[in-house]
Amino acid sequence: EDQVTQSPEALRLQEGESSSLNCSYTVSGLRGLFWYRQDPGKGPEFLFTLYSAGEEKEKERLKATLTKKESFLHITAPKPEDSATYLCAVQVSGFGSNYQLIWGAGTKLIIKP
Amino acid sequence: DTGVSQDPRHKITKRGQNVTFRCDPISEHNRLYWYRQTLGQGPEFLTYFQNEAQLEKSRLLSDRFSAERPKGSFSTLEIQRTEQGDSAMYLCASSEGAGPIGEQYFGPGTRLTVT
Numbered sequence: 001e002d003q004v005t006q007s008p009e010a011l012r013l014q015e016g017e018s019s020s021l022n023c024s025y026t027v028s029g030l031r032g033l034f035w036y037r038q039d040p041g042k043g044p045e046f047l048f049t050l051y052s053a054g055e056e057k058e059k060e061r062l063k064a065t066l067t068k069k070e071s072f073l074h075i076t077a078p079k080p081e082d083s084a085t086y087l088c089a090v091q092v093s094g095f096g097s098n099y100q101l102i103w104g105a106g107t108k109l110i111i112k113p
Numbered sequence: 114d115t116g117v118s119q120d121p122r123h124k125i126t127k128r129g130q131n132v133t134f135r136c137d138p139i140s141e142h143n144r145l146y147w148y149r150q151t152l153g154q155g156p157e158f159l160t161y162f163q164n165e166a167q168l169e170k171s172r173l174l175s176d177r178f179s180a181e182r183p184k185g186s187f188s189t190l191e192i193q194r195t196e197q198g199d200s201a202m203y204l205c206a207s208s209e210g211a212g213p214i215g216e217q218y219f220g221p222g223t224r225l226t227v228t
Contacts, residue, residue, distance in 0.1 A: 046215075087155050104155050105155050
């Protein structure tokens with residue numbers, strides 16, 4: 001069964017303390033992996049698309065990387081405004097669906113000033 | 114461009130009542146998605162429209178749920194005979210027809226509470 005697992009469930013960091021969030025996937029065939037940020041009471045906001053192992057994308061303090069089994073979202077010198085839940089989703093080939101994404105449950109990131 | 118909008122933002126209803134939600138996607142986006150999200154979980158796919166055609170619907174979705182997208186613009190999601198288990202955030206998203214499926218723009222959601 002295709003599955004996406006995110007860890008940790010929650011992560012508390014001090015401002016400036018760099019760390020990484022993990023998204024591991026077990027799927028029959030990966031067509032794309034997507035990272036989103038979600039603030040409380042709002043819809044998710046798209047961050048990155050990754051297609052193949054070795055690919056990296058960067059935006060401000062965030063960098064997303066992809067291997068054959070997992071993706072990491074690295075956050076460098078975070079600020080309190082980076083506090084949010086970070087979600088990953090995958091699009092799978094051979095899933096019987098062209099349009100569904102499989103979502104992880106998210107990592108809640110809290111950055112303390 | 115004001116982004117994806119949803120109405121209402123909050124809805125409280127009694128069990129057994131019908132509710133309808135509206136989504137207005139980004140104007141040039143021909144793809145539209147509905148999701149349900151509960152606390153501590155990622156979004157759960159409900160249905161997908163390309164223009165006015167409903168191309169995909171979750172196999173897990175009860176037949177109490179129905180969605181429409183007349184004329185390929187706004188969309189509505191109706192839940193009939195609501196149950197307490199329907200309480201959740203209902204999210205709408207849209208995306209460009211030529212872009213990756215996973216690059217979606219979400220609205221603020223409609224929070225449904227069934228009492």
